[in-house]
Amino acid sequence: MERTLSIVKPDAVAAGNAGKIIALLEENLRPIAMKMMHLDRKQAEGFYAVHRERPFFADLCDFMTSGPVVIMVLEGENAIARYRELMGATNPAQAAEGTIRKQFATNIERNAVHGSDAPETAAFEISYFFSKLELHSRG
Numbered sequence: 006m007e008r009t010l011s012i013v014k015p016d017a018v019a020a021g022n023a024g025k026i027i028a029l030l031e032e033n034l035r036p037i038a039m040k041m042m043h044l045d046r047k048q049a050e051g052f053y054a055v056h057r058e059r060p061f062f063a064d065l066c067d068f069m070t071s072g073p074v075v076i077m078v079l080e081g082e083n084a085i086a087r088y089r090e091l092m093g094a095t096n097p098a099q100a101a102e103g104t105i106r107k108q109f110a111t112n113i114e115r116n117a118v119h120g121s122d123a124p125e126t127a128a129f130e131i132s133y134f135f136s137k138l139e140l141h142s143r144g
């Protein structure tokens with residue numbers, strides 16, 4: 006059993022697509038925790054700290070603080086890889102048919118969803134937003 010962090014990004018929430026995306030996730034994985042937040046600058050910068058030297062970091066943080074997001078912990082067998090497959094490529098122009106990003110993303114920045122890329126990042130990202138008390142295994 007594995008856990009991963011999912012964020013429905015401001016573009017998808019503003020477009021009214023959060024519910025459709027959550028429904029797709031529920032068909033494949035179990036959400037075990039969920040919250041809506043409007044991130045402030047510090048929260049966004051801390052979450053994306055691994056990208057702080059990248060040229061897109063400031064724009065990414067501007068975008069991620071531009072409106073509310075829906076943050077979830079998803080649980081299931083092989084959850085990290087399965088959710089990444091469901092999301093599709095980071096750049097929606099390269100995302101496969103039927104993936105979330107193919108359906109809902111606009112470009113590499115406004116790409117509808119975030120997902121953890123490895124067990125270590127999932128552990129960091131889950132603990133960044135959720136306390137142990139907020140995580141209820143439904144397995």
Ligand code: CMP
Nearest residue numbers: 056061065095113114115116118119120
């Ligand atoms: P995400 O999975 O949230 O992790 C980092 C984000 O940076 C990524 O999705 C993209 O939305 C964003 N990003 C913006 N520009 C780029 C870029 N040129 N290369 C990779 N990621 C980018």
